[in-house]
Amino acid sequence: MALDNGRGESVHDSVYNALRDSIINLNLAPGTAVSEKEISLRFNVSRTPVREAFIHLSNEGLIRVIPQKETQVSLIDMARVEQEFFLRQSLEIAVQEPFLNNCRPEHLAELEKLIDAQAKSLSKNSPADFIKYDDAFHRIFFEGAGQDLCWEIISGMSGHYSRLRILIVRNSGIADEKISCHRNVLDALKNHDAAKSRKLLFNHLNIRNDENLLREKFPDFFVPEVQTNSFDVDFGGMPRLE
Numbered sequence: 001m002a003l004d005n006g007r008g009e010s011v012h013d014s015v016y017n018a019l020r021d022s023i024i025n026l027n028l029a030p031g032t033a034v035s036e037k038e039i040s041l042r043f044n045v046s047r048t049p050v051r052e053a054f055i056h057l058s059n060e061g062l063i064r065v066i067p068q069k070e071t072q073v074s075l076i077d078m079a080r081v082e083q084e085f086f087l088r089q090s091l092e093i094a095v096q097e098p099f100l101n102n103c104r105p106e107h108l109a110e111l112e113k114l115i116d117a118q119a120k121s122l123s124k125n126s127p128a129d130f131i132k133y134d135d136a137f138h139r140i141f142f143e144g145a146g147q148d149l150c151w152e153i154i155s156g157m158s159g160h161y162s163r164l165r166i167l168i169v170r171n172s173g174i175a176d177e178k179i180s181c182h183r184n185v186l187d188a189l190k191n192h193d194a195a196k197s198r199k200l201l202f203n204h205l206n207i208r209n210d211e212n213l214l215r216e217k218f219p220d221f222f223v224p225e226v227q228t229n230s231f232d233v234d235f236g237g238m239p240r241l242e
Contacts, residue, residue, distance in 0.1 A: 011045055016053035018043070023062050023073055024162050025128045026170075030221040032073045034063065062159045076160050076167075077223045078211060084161035089205050091150045092138060096194045096201070098145035107144045108190060111137060115182050122179065127169045131162070137182055161207075168210050171217065178204070 022028040036047045054071060057063045064074045114137040121129035142151035169175050181204045188196040215222050
């Protein structure tokens with residue numbers, strides 16, 4: 001983890017951003033124990049900004065504080081992924097129409113550049129850069145539509161979804177498919193076909209199909225699935241057969 005304070009950030013923001021990037025990119029794997037003391041020594045800062053960053057990350061569901069015991073990077077929670085996916089899908093599909101109504105040629109040109117950048121990151125086997133350019137591609141829609149706040153909400157509340165994306169790109173070999181979809185979305189936008197771009201994005205953003213494979217390969221990264229009991233008992237005390 002590197003602390004980059006060259007952007008005029010506060011110490012708290014720098015610590016928070018460095019930790020969040022490490023968590024999202026899986027450099028700090030789910031379940032990893034972290035401590036205020038260790039992080040403050042590594043970044044050469046006091047414990048106060050580290051504590052503030054931990055609170056911020058806890059509010060995003062990215063770290064889990066176990067009182068009187070330890071603080072851990074949270075496991076990937078598929079129930080939360082579902083909600084983050086719903087948030088992103090809803091907003092991104094809704095923004096296609098206003099984007100087309102307001103976009104300029106430079107927006108489409110930037111989308112083209114970002115697709116090329118993604119392809120180069122793929123050739124360099126850099127999943128983190130691939131996701132960075134992927135996010136930049138999708139952010140253009142919100143910027144062009146004048147809906148920057150919506151993107152800020154998505155970015156700040158999609159940590160579990162983002163980690164699953166990184167895991168998928170690293171392991172399932174679907175990166176080429178993602179780039180192809182981006183090109184198809186761009187073609188639809190160039191043709192002012194909002195309905196087609198919405199349809200493409202609906203399928204493109206759904207990453208749940210790889211869940212079982214990833215659970216098998218990285219069982220320690222995920223919140224365990226709830227085991228259902230066929231003979232559960234209801235509040236009346238009678239056994240209920242499901």
